[in-house]
Amino acid sequence: MRVGELSRRSGVSVASIKYYLREGLLPSGERTGPNQAAYDDGHVRRLRMVRALIDVGGLSVAATRDVLAAVDDPQVPLHEALGRAQATTTPRHAENAEDDDEARAGAERALADLVARRGWEVSPQNPAWGTAVEVLATYTRLGDDDLAGQLELYAGAMEGVARREVAAVVDRGDRARTVEGAVVGTVLGDSLLAALRRLAQEHCSHELLGGRAGADAQD
Amino acid sequence: MRVGELSRRSGVSVASIKYYLREGLLPSGERTGPNQAAYDDGHVRRLRMVRALIDVGGLSVAATRDVLAAVDDPQVPLHEALGRAQATTTPRHAENAEDDDEARAGAERALADLVARRGWEVSPQNPAWGTAVEVLATYTRLGDDDLAGQLELYAGAMEGVARREVAAVVDRGDRARTVEGAVVGTVLGDSLLAALRRLAQEHCSHELLGGRAGADAQD
Numbered sequence: 001m002r003v004g005e006l007s008r009r010s011g012v013s014v015a016s017i018k019y020y021l022r023e024g025l026l027p028s029g030e031r032t033g034p035n036q037a038a039y040d041d042g043h044v045r046r047l048r049m050v051r052a053l054i055d056v057g058g059l060s061v062a063a064t065r066d067v068l069a070a071v072d073d074p075q076v077p078l079h080e081a082l083g084r085a086q087a088t089t090t091p092r093h094a095e096n097a098e099d100d101d102e103a104r105a106g107a108e109r110a111l112a113d114l115v116a117r118r119g120w121e122v123s124p125q126n127p128a129w130g131t132a133v134e135v136l137a138t139y140t141r142l143g144d145d146d147l148a149g150q151l152e153l154y155a156g157a158m159e160g161v162a163r164r165e166v167a168a169v170v171d172r173g174d175r176a177r178t179v180e181g182a183v184v185g186t187v188l189g190d191s192l193l194a195a196l197r198r199l200a201q202e203h204c205s206h207e208l209l210g211g212r213a214g215a216d217a218q219d
Numbered sequence: 220m221r222v223g224e225l226s227r228r229s230g231v232s233v234a235s236i237k238y239y240l241r242e243g244l245l246p247s248g249e250r251t252g253p254n255q256a257a258y259d260d261g262h263v264r265r266l267r268m269v270r271a272l273i274d275v276g277g278l279s280v281a282a283t284r285d286v287l288a289a290v291d292d293p294q295v296p297l298h299e300a301l302g303r304a305q306a307t308t309t310p311r312h313a314e315n316a317e318d319d320d321e322a323r324a325g326a327e328r329a330l331a332d333l334v335a336r337r338g339w340e341v342s343p344q345n346p347a348w349g350t351a352v353e354v355l356a357t358y359t360r361l362g363d364d365d366l367a368g369q370l371e372l373y374a375g376a377m378e379g380v381a382r383r384e385v386a387a388v389v390d391r392g393d394r395a396r397t398v399e400g401a402v403v404g405t406v407l408g409d410s411l412l413a414a415l416r417r418l419a420q421e422h423c424s425h426e427l428l429g430g431r432a433g434a435d436a437q438d
Contacts, residue, residue: 128417158416161419163423188357195350201385
């Protein structure tokens, strides 16, 4: 197909397609004339993945290129390709060097203990490690350990979720679709989990305080 | 105590304290001279809460003022004060009016069914409702229903988490500390859950693909 049809079938503008070609996110079509190239279904699928990574995953063009390179290189084990893709979607909690390191050291220990207790095989290079440490340290600095006490509860809930999620994307059977699913699922899943947590909190607050609310209001 | 000691004890600069006084986030001290006021432990606690809401919760000064007003007004039932506080920490998913409404209508139905099945008492005014609908609609638009299929799994995990979280903040027994804990816990909890989910995903990917990774690399 020509670029016009590629645009129609993928829903991506011709200008964007040309930009992705220049940036190396989309392989060139087969040259059929001085100013013409032919594209195939592989291009439609790749465009869909590029848009999912950029629009939904919020990845930069450079990060998208790295993820695609890992997907396309059969020498890169799938576990590693998934790890690289996941790292691009992990917001980093700003480290505050001025803050006392005691809180951070305590948080490091709490997280290492948790990981050991649960038998999780995780690399210290996973950027999520630093994020978890910073959050736990922030809670300690606020003089509050409620959240730290909920670490085990949170970890158990997330392990149950992750087990089903990873199995679902690996079941897709195709490297590209597995990595695409992991990036999109990780990003959208964050928002969906956060939203469902708030709805569940409202329900539980209603259960726990609903009866008391009326009484309060009449005081 | 004078403003200098209030600053030392709270760790908040005198300039910030004066700003919070002007903005009505901190009640005035007791006037003891033409340019002097005396502050007490209540001011220290209120400053701690203001900093938690602004620095950790990411609330604007206006949102902080609304939350404090709900905390301070005993006529506002605690359940409602918690709801107002929570609403300030809910990121809104941008609605895209151009996108087909069929995906959104389907997402609305899926969420309404979920809430009915689980017997959740939630108000359609909860901004998390719109966020959840937008995420589900986005997944449908990508032509993918894996995430929608995991809705029940996510909801169950979040209900378990929320039940313990709400009980923990209500157990604090003090309106101000309950609302402060809800705001801080909701915001920090989002980051901690997202980080633990990624660590758990790495572990599950290792479990599921670890053996295959070596074989892949030798292909």
